[in-house]
Amino acid sequence: DVKVTQSSRYLVKRTGEKVFLECVQDMDHENMFWYRQDPGLGLRLIYFSYDVKMKEKGDIPEGYSVSREKKERFSLILESASTNQTSMYLCASSLAGRNEKLFFGSGTQLSVL
Amino acid sequence: DAKTTQPTSMDCAEGRAANLPCNHSTISGNEYVYWYRQIHSQGPQYIIHGLKNNETNEMASLIITEDRKSSTLILPHATLRDTAVYYCIVHRREYGNKLVFGAGTILRVKS
Numbered sequence: 001d002v003k004v005t006q007s008s009r010y011l012v013k014r015t016g017e018k019v020f021l022e023c024v025q026d027m028d029h030e031n032m033f034w035y036r037q038d039p040g041l042g043l044r045l046i047y048f049s050y051d052v053k054m055k056e057k058g059d060i061p062e063g064y065s066v067s068r069e070k071k072e073r074f075s076l077i078l079e080s081a082s083t084n085q086t087s088m089y090l091c092a093s094s095l096a097g098r099n100e101k102l103f104f105g106s107g108t109q110l111s112v113l
Numbered sequence: 114d115a116k117t118t119q120p121t122s123m124d125c126a127e128g129r130a131a132n133l134p135c136n137h138s139t140i141s142g143n144e145y146v147y148w149y150r151q152i153h154s155q156g157p158q159y160i161i162h163g164l165k166n167n168e169t170n171e172m173a174s175l176i177i178t179e180d181r182k183s184s185t186l187i188l189p190h191a192t193l194r195d196t197a198v199y200y201c202i203v204h205r206r207e208y209g210n211k212l213v214f215g216a217g218t219i220l221r222v223k224s
Binding site for chain 2: 004048058106
């Protein structure tokens with residue numbers, strides 16, 4: 001089975017801090033995605049990557065950046081965390097050309113105080 | 114991608130079949146129907162997908178009407194562990210097109 005591992009289950013940070021959320025997948029998937037999930041708003045796509053060192057903006061990229069230096073790892077960076085970035089963050093991966101069959105991690109609940 | 118309409122919530126007795134409906138009346142000929150579910154405190158999990166024909170796998174069955182304007186996900190013998198939010202998604206497979214998750218249906222399986 002595909003395993004998508006997110007480094008932290010819960011994270012508490014202060015406003016203005018730089019925050020790194022790490023995601024690793026073990027099935028050699030080309031595609032990786034970062035979503036955030038908020039009550040009443042569903043899942044919203046932040047950034048995605050189709051290959052190493054490639055990245056594309058999703059629907060809500062403002063305030064975020066990403067890094068993909070290795071195929072198996074996709075990092076989400078909050079340059080200066082704000083309270084409105086308190087959310088559940090979900091990482092996903094998929095095979096090339098199969099954006100619709102996603103494998104998700106368990107999520108990181110980030111609280112920014 | 115076409116919009117979907119699902120009931121907000123449903124209840125099902127343990128051991129009975131859970132039938133989750135989804136309306137997608139504006140679906141196009143090249144759009145697939147996908148189902149995911151999200152158990153509490155976990156990421157969404159792919160269940161099944163189909164284009165025209167009914168599909169079955171180890172998790173569920175998907176029944177798509179002949180006009181493709183609606184579909185039903187069937188969990189044949191629901192267990193308490195099937196309590197989750199179920200998302201019906203209509204998606205056109207083409208480069209750069211991403212899945213869009215709506216609000217889904219909260220299924221509560223009760224003993």
